[in-house]
Amino acid sequence: xxxxxxxxxxxxxxxxxxRSNLQPGTIYVVPxxxxxxxxxxxxxxQSTHPKRPTPSVDLLLSSAAEV
Numbered sequence: 001x002x003x004x005x006x007x008x009x010x011x012x013x014x015x016x017x018x019r020s021n022l023q024p025g026t027i028y029v030v031p032x033x034x035x036x037x038x039x040x041x042x043x044x045x046q047s048t049h050p051k052r053p054t055p056s057v058d059l060l061l062s063s064a065a066e067v
Contacts, residue, residue, distance in 0.1 A: 002029045019044050037063035 006013045012026045020043045030036045035046040048054045
């Protein structure tokens with residue numbers, strides 16, 4: 001996905017593997033076997049939860065709403 005996006009946009013595209021600072025003008029791609037949340041202005045990758053789809057947009061948006 002990151003390769004396809006990079007060919008189609010002038011924005012920077014990054015695959016998230018660990019805690020990262022959010023940067024303007026950057027598209028973040030989450031690995032298919034991880035969840036991601038936003039904590040204190042950072043993107044944090046989390047291991048999967050067996051009862052949730054992976055990655056979970058609900059978890060991401062819930063954490064973003066708390067910032």
